[in-house]
Amino acid sequence: MPQNSVSLDQLRREIDRIDESIHDLLIQRSALVERVAVAKGDRAVVLRPGREAEILRRLLARHRGQFPRMALVRIWREMIGALLAIQAPFAVAVHAEGEGRGASFVELARNHFGVVVPLQICRTPGQVVRAVADGEASAGLVPLPQAVGSDVAEEAEPWWTSLAAGRGEGPRVVARLPFVAPPPAPGVPEPPQALVIACRDHDETGDDRTLMVLESGPDVSRDRLRAAVAAAGLDSAGVLAVCRHGDVWLHLIEILGHVPAADPRLARLTATREPVAHVSVVGGYATPLPPEALA
Template identity: 45%
Template sequence: MISSEAALEDLRREIDRVDDSIHDLLIHRVGIVQRIAQVKREGGLRFRPGREARMLRRLIARHRGPFPKPVLARIWREMLGATVRMQGEFSIGVYAVNGEQGCWDLARNHFGAHAPIMLHASAGQIVSDVAGGKATAGVLPRPREDDPQPWWPLLLTGEGAMPRIVARLPFAGRIRGRAEDIDAVVIACQPPEDSGDDITLVAIDMADTVSRATLKSAMRRCDLEPLFFASRHDPNKAGRETTLTEVKGFVLQDDKRLQRLAGTPRGGIQKVQVVGGYAVPLAERMLAEG
């Protein structure tokens, strides 16, 4: 009769064999990533938030057993962060002011424990660094309606290719600690990707006489479902304001719905500009056990 200790040793050796197999597959995966990096030297996106979102959704959907889904997602996020850095220089500017480092926690959780992060107390500095190539990406607080000094209008100024919002954090469940009640977005000088389930952010330059209800009705008539509004009055543009809104779906700048929205209602809307988009984060029910 096999003793319990001998049975345990057999199981431990089996775990070691599984670990070796996992490691071998990881080495093989890295080899594929290196081949991708060779192709990307001829052009291509630095990182792929949309593809990463599709990947995590697929893995979470196929997962079974008692291993926690948020931990599974964290393992893949570490791997994705590491392989992105293998494909070229990669650094992140992160917003942190008055000792609040919730965005730092979100960035570290998303891009990996060894991601090169630079902390800044100025959102403008982060936007400038990303626009100028000093940082590959920036992590900033998610725009909100009650922000007295919103940073998002910075994406509408400047010359050349300005950064765009390309991801929302957290994507795969909230982490405990300083970032437990914080939402952030990632900006980068690349267009957002269609992940199959997305939110698009649109900036609308309009007369300040256009009410929120009128704007909402105009958007719905153009088959655009608004989810969120935040407005900013520019003192240099008397009688006008810029409103940031989130709409359901992946919407490009040349979308005919945006073209219909421009010029309505009665010429009150002057300009409609896509400032980014992000994959809808995984719902808590998708990450629950079972």
């Protein structure tokens, strides 16, 4: 037998050995996840977006060699989704009305949560919020509100206002998708921007954004809101959406950093009730990685 054939057979046997080692480690990881679920008890918080973000950041930072980074992310996303299903019943409600953009939200959910987690298709973002609030779904996928321009972007019933009106145990934003997006390619549409909601607080990972809903009176400019936010010691990343209810205006804003609901800066923001009469933290997320992270 030629020497190169012998060497090729040896390489293939080595690949088979490594495959079995990877499989053994996957079995061990699954067993550990089951033990974690038992240790948490009946009230286990299965979804941990912050920890998932930290895992992917760490793996991408230590990765080397020719194996594509996007493939690495997809492998771990599939594994994380499958392990979520092992810990407890887990389903995701997705806003996906009709074809086209709706179908892309389903693809985004599949790419993030994997093929094992069942999806519940909803016609409106409001239905997604209700499914999560009522416990019909463990998490929900809703579209990211479009940034407002010079004119106020008004909706009949924005989904995010219900998060501000809900109690502390209601749905909040916990992640932004895609967390890792491939670089733009000619002829390939960019994935939609979406937020994940769940009945839990958002995690702190060291590189985060917080979403707040500010309540004000009429005719309050975004510059005035930004000035009030800065005076309270918060760093605004911009206004995402605005909704008007009579003389009450609600502003969905993004804040740099992790801000919990008990942060004393929030009290300073509403101390004079001008221009902000009330503030609600409606969640937050680990800052998504840029396409350069896959280079």
